[in-house]
Amino acid sequence: MAGPGGDMQWCFSQVKGAIDDDVAEADIISTVEFNHTGELLATGDKGGRVVIFQQEIENKSQPQFRSEYNVYSTFQSHEPEFDYLKSLEIEEKINKIRWLPQKNAAQFLLSTNDKTIKLWKISERDKRPEGYNLKEEDGRYKDPNTIMSLRVPVLIPMDLMVEASPRRVFANAHTYHINSISVNSDNETYLSADDLRINLWHLEITDRSFNIVDIKPANMEELTEVITAAEFHPHQCNTFVYSSSKGTIRLCDMRASALCDKHSKLFEEPEDPSNRSFFSEIISSISDVKFSHNGRYMMTRDYLSVKIWDLNMENRPVETYQVHEYLRSKLCSLYENDCIFDKFECCWNGNDSVVMTGSYNNFFRMFDRGQRRDVTLEASRENSKPMQVLKPRKVCAGGKRKKDEISVDSLDFNKKILHTAWHPQDNIIAVATTNNLYIFQDKVN
Amino acid sequence: MSAIAAMEVNAEARRILAVSISKLYASRTQRGGLRLHRSLLLSLVMRSARDIYHSSRESECQSSEERMDTSSDPEEGQQQPGMPEPQTTLISSEPAQEEPDSADEECEITEDKENLSPTRQSRKRRGKASAAPDFLPIKRARLEPGEERYAAPPSCCRSGAGDSLIALSLNRVIPAF
Numbered sequence: 001m002a003g004p005g006g007d008m009q010w011c012f013s014q015v016k017g018a019i020d021d022d023v024a025e026a027d028i029i030s031t032v033e034f035n036h037t038g039e040l041l042a043t044g045d046k047g048g049r050v051v052i053f054q055q056e057i058e059n060k061s062q063p064q065f066r067s068e069y070n071v072y073s074t075f076q077s078h079e080p081e082f083d084y085l086k087s088l089e090i091e092e093k094i095n096k097i098r099w100l101p102q103k104n105a106a107q108f109l110l111s112t113n114d115k116t117i118k119l120w121k122i123s124e125r126d127k128r129p130e131g132y133n134l135k136e137e138d139g140r141y142k143d144p145n146t147i148m149s150l151r152v153p154v155l156i157p158m159d160l161m162v163e164a165s166p167r168r169v170f171a172n173a174h175t176y177h178i179n180s181i182s183v184n185s186d187n188e189t190y191l192s193a194d195d196l197r198i199n200l201w202h203l204e205i206t207d208r209s210f211n212i213v214d215i216k217p218a219n220m221e222e223l224t225e226v227i228t229a230a231e232f233h234p235h236q237c238n239t240f241v242y243s244s245s246k247g248t249i250r251l252c253d254m255r256a257s258a259l260c261d262k263h264s265k266l267f268e269e270p271e272d273p274s275n276r277s278f279f280s281e282i283i284s285s286i287s288d289v290k291f292s293h294n295g296r297y298m299m300t301r302d303y304l305s306v307k308i309w310d311l312n313m314e315n316r317p318v319e320t321y322q323v324h325e326y327l328r329s330k331l332c333s334l335y336e337n338d339c340i341f342d343k344f345e346c347c348w349n350g351n352d353s354v355v356m357t358g359s360y361n362n363f364f365r366m367f368d369r370g371q372r373r374d375v376t377l378e379a380s381r382e383n384s385k386p387m388q389v390l391k392p393r394k395v396c397a398g399g400k401r402k403k404d405e406i407s408v409d410s411l412d413f414n415k416k417i418l419h420t421a422w423h424p425q426d427n428i429i430a431v432a433t434t435n436n437l438y439i440f441q442d443k444v445n
Numbered sequence: 446m447s448a449i450a451a452m453e454v455n456a457e458a459r460r461i462l463a464v465s466i467s468k469l470y471a472s473r474t475q476r477g478g479l480r481l482h483r484s485l486l487l488s489l490v491m492r493s494a495r496d497i498y499h500s501s502r503e504s505e506c507q508s509s510e511e512r513m514d515t516s517s518d519p520e521e522g523q524q525q526p527g528m529p530e531p532q533t534t535l536i537s538s539e540p541a542q543e544e545p546d547s548a549d550e551e552c553e554i555t556e557d558k559e560n561l562s563p564t565r566q567s568r569k570r571r572g573k574a575s576a577a578p579d580f581l582p583i584k585r586a587r588l589e590p591g592e593e594r595y596a597a598p599p600s601c602c603r604s605g606a607g608d609s610l611i612a613l614s615l616n617r618v619i620p621a622f
Contacts, residue, residue, distance in 0.1 A: 088478040114477055176481055195481040226482045245482055278461055278497070281489045285482075332457075335490070336464055341483055 008354075008366075008427060009443040010390045012383055014069060016043075016053070017436035019381070029432040031419055035099040035107065038423040041069055041430055042109060043437055044094025048078040050111055050164075052122065066387075067428065069439055073122055075164040078113040090115050096181050098190070100203075108167070110190060114177040117192055119168035119203065125161045129153040173199050173209050180230045186237040193230035193242060200254075212260050213242060213252065228343075229289045236295065243300055247271075247284035251311065267298075267309050269316045279331040279340060287343035292352040293424075299355055301346040304328060306357050306367065321367040321374065324359050326397035326408045339413050349422045358417025361406065362433050363393055379417065379431045379438040389443065448508040451501040458498035465491045 018027060026047025033042050041053040054072035081090040091114055100108040106123040133151040135141055176194035183190045191212070192199050198213035213230075217223055225246040233239035238254045250263035271280065283303035291298045297318070300307050304325060307317035323344075327334060334340040339360070346357040358364045359376070367374045376393045383390055396405040419432040427442030465487050472479055472487075 086478070089476050091477040093477075177477070179482075223481075223485060226485055228482065245485060278458075278490055278493045281493070282486045285486065332461070335461070338468075341486065 007444075010377060010429075010440045011443050012385065012388045012390065013067075013428070013439040013441040015381070015384050015436055015438050016051075016069075016071075023435045027435040029419060029435060029437060030093050030095060031097050032421045032430050032432050032437065033097045033099060033109075034421050034423055034430065035109075036101050036424060038425055038428065040072065040099070040107060041421070041439075042097045042099070043430075043432065044077065044097050044111060045435075046091075046093040048076055048080070048092030048094060048113065050075055050077045050094060050097065050109075050120070052162075067426075067441065073162040073164050075120070077111045077118060077120065077166075078116065081115070083115075095178055098181050098183050100183055101187055103187070110181050110183065112178050112181050112192065115171070115174055117170040117178070117181060117201075118166050119170075120164050121167045122162060122164045125163060126157060126159075127155040128158045130156050168203065168206050170201055170206050170209070173201075176226075179228060182230060182232045182240065184232045184237050185235055189237075191230055191232060191240060193227050195226040198227065198230055198240075198242060198260075210258070212254065212258070214259065214261060228286050231289055231291055231298075234291050234293060234295045241289055241291070241298060243286035243289040245285040246281070247286055247302060249286065249289060249298065249300060249309065265311070265314050267314050267317075269307070275328070277331060279335055282335070282340050283331065288345040290346060290348060292348050293350065294352055297352065299346050299348065301344050301357055303340060303342075303344075306346055306355060308355070308369070319369060321355070321365075323357055323365050324395070326395055327360075330408065334413070337413060339416070342416055342418060344417075345419050347420055347422045349427070350425045356420050356422060356429065358420055358431070360413050360416050361411040362415040362417060363395075364417045364420055364431050377440075379433050379436075379440075384438075387443075390440065448504075451504045451508070454501040455498060458494040458501065461494040462491055462498065465494065 017029075018024075026045060026049075028046040029043050030046055031042075031044040034040070035042070039055045041055070043051050043053075045051075050073075051071060052073045053069035055067050055069050057067045077094055078092040080092045082088070083090055093113055094111050095114065096110075096112050098110045100110070100119075102108075106121050109120050109122070111118055111120060131151055131153040133142075133147060133149065170192070174192065174194040174197070176196050178192055178194050180193040181190060188204075189200055189202055192201065192209075193213075196214065196216040197211055199209040200212045201209045213227070215225070215227065225244045225248075228243050228245055230240060230242040233241075239251065240254070240260075241249050241251045243249045247268065249267040251265040251267070252260035253264045254260060256262070256264060271284065286300045286302050288301040289298055296311060298309050298311065300309065300317075301323075304327060305323055306321045308319040308321075310318045331340060344358050346355060348355055353370050354366055354368050356364060356366045362379045363376050364379065365374060365376050376395070377390045378393050394402075394405045395411070396402065396407050398408075401407050415433060417431055417433055421430045423429065429440050431438045431440065469484065469487050469491075472483060
């Protein structure tokens, strides 16, 4: 593994997606996820499609290897639906994809839209049977009276075919919009969370689920907060966390009771009164929560910052990183153009030393926890020559703008990076702009 | 708070309120239906804006009552289209201490403009085409049998016809789910 963030030199590797500026809405990438080995990279889009890329490595034995991700499988996961009872359209947009750890030759992933979760099996077929004498060429069975001998078909190689088939459909369990799914470390169960409830499923059972969290008030007029994200602990199968729109995170232990409305731990940082504004509530809403790989920390993303929490300390985060503090004075305009509602995700690197999240103008930020260093990089077609090293970017908050700096007012707020993913072992990252997927690699990989 | 600062905050709060209400109504026609999280955040912003508006309103009124009196006359009876204007009309009706009757009338006129048939108590969702200006709620409070609709008392208007509008919006948002 390469050294910490400061020594990393990120290079452009690949970009996937259409080049035109005119973005088709269906092509907007809505989720990105590496599988547990990093060999596969899945993306979901607003059109309900899942595209899986597979890593092909040249010279893996060499210390500096180049890897390339190529399309492995594409399938339509979800279709638009209509809820006739409520006269509501259900969007086919893929909200989340989560891979299951591999157990056999096939790969499995869960994909979800607002209402339905599906388990997909992705399997390879590279052989086909040939030599039937019971069937005609077109597959119809011959008249048995014409067959005089029995011939066993032989399996012969064929071009690799990757098939995706839906193995389970977990439907009708959520009244509100699903925002998260998380596979348990027991590899048997998973949770799905909507605005007010979290359900626990067994991967084999589709006709029922257990409700483990319910924060719906008796009188909806008293609603003050909603669930924004949820995740299982990476090692403890009884523990999960969920974040709220009020900026709190609750850790729950399923051993304590069947309904985990009462949290085991509540993580909350008191608000800084000097930062109070009309929009304080919106910007404190947590958009993503992720456990570290070692299970000792968790990271939360709110509108302006990334916070790292030690699971043993509830009253404040151990680290806070400002993603784009220069936006604090622009909150009113960001409210008017809806950007303040953007839900940024965040991710850890393989050894939990660096965290990454997206920003505007196709910028993304990395924070090296050990070296207390951070860097801003840009995903753009201009910097997309093979192995071109990414130059750190800088935003000028005010006053005199230096050369190569960008002023806050010239940032493009339509170019946002909401979804990023880090390879579980190597320094390879996948960064999604609106409709393109960029793959960057550390030079000394 | 100085009068000017209060006015600025006031204007800011009004603007945010107008923007919020239009967002709320726009979200009704969004694909995928109303988003609870977004609606909740919108209602929280509206509540903050309303509270700040009222507290700055109080301090502003105290320091500039005379000024508001003279400017309110030409605005009475004026109903201009556009987002901030009806708010302004309502607000100018607020120094109700001086003119309670016209204030009542103001509220009543404004309300009647929004509701084409005051006796209509249908709770049926209206189509987009027939919707009232999208920054104002189109439903009135449901009456119990035997109740009569009556003009809002001056005190009610003073504390904010704006307040009752916001309250209507806030109360309608979340239970809509």
